Amino acid sequence: MSVFTPVTAEALSDWLRRYAVGRLAHVQGISAGVQNSNFFVTTTLGRYVLTLFETIPRAELPFYLHLMAHLARHGLPVPAPIADQDNEYLGTLSGKPAVLVMRLTGQADLPATPARCERVGAMLAGLHLAGLSYGRRQDNPRGAAWRSATAAQVRPFLPGDEQALLDAELAFQVRVPTDALPQGVIHADLFRDNVLWDGEHIGGVIDFYFAGCDALLFDVAVTVNDWCALPGGALDEARCRALLGAYHAERPFTDEERAAWPAMLRAAALRFWLSRAADFHLPRAGEMVLVKDPDEYRDILRQRTRNVPPLVAGSP
């Protein structure tokens, strides 16, 4: 995003009295992101990020917030949510569900070098392994049901060749057997803009608001499609080898995962083509709204239907 809901300094100052974080010094809307309204908040005691949830039902939010707390407790650089004086993470501000989380250091969107891809692969495996002991369950909110519903909404806006691509891919994906794939908590949106770099180290992994329970390999595919794609959508072999090799060293891929790899890359490409097409054709109102290019993911999907290198190319 995007700031869909404005917050005044007065309202925020009052709201912060519920927390032990000191007094408000500065607040600034954040233009990156597409889903929620985000603000950098500086107080006399620290630096935080305030998120107002625009679309996620309130009942689904504890899953994300406790997940972030769980992963942070496991030593991963994930923004810990801040509890208020009633020991609650989730509050209400400007009429929206709201949370304050720790602001992590680092710069997002740095070039996806093989060395960075290696760290991202290892980090993703770390998130998956730490997620195994997380007690709450919630389905991937962008899973099969969402895919069918969103495809039906955006299909009328697409030209004929894209409708054909969409129809063929939906028909392909319903036949993919996913039950034998290892399942767990997935981040589901580990794009370059959601990893903060502190030098060559990962200083933060942010934006857990698409997380859910699904095939771990789907998360790997989402990550590879973003980190390892060349302009036009083809995969860069060196980056794939670095990311997949580092992941595999922490959580070895199963035979079923190797077999499902091409289909998972396609499922992951379809998911982001659909969400971007929905944001583009059915935009939401807001003060500052970022819409990402759907054609990038249409092209990635086309590429993945043609040619995919095998999983963990070149590694043992």
Ligand SMILES: Nc1ncnc2c1ncn2[C@@H]1O[C@H](COP(=O)(O)OP(=O)(O)O)[C@@H](O)[C@H]1O
């Ligand atoms: N905990 C955090 N620490 C530092 N920066 C953050 C943090 N959370 C969000 N940001 C910044 O806010 C931007 C938007 O956040 P994001 O979670 O991607 O938005 P959305 O929820 O709309 O998808 C990020 O690109 C990053 O710059």
Ligand SMILES: N[C@@H](CCOP(=O)(O)O)C(=O)O
């Ligand atoms: N990464 C997704 C969009 C999700 O937005 P985010 O800003 O919350 O990561 C995309 O690129 O389409």
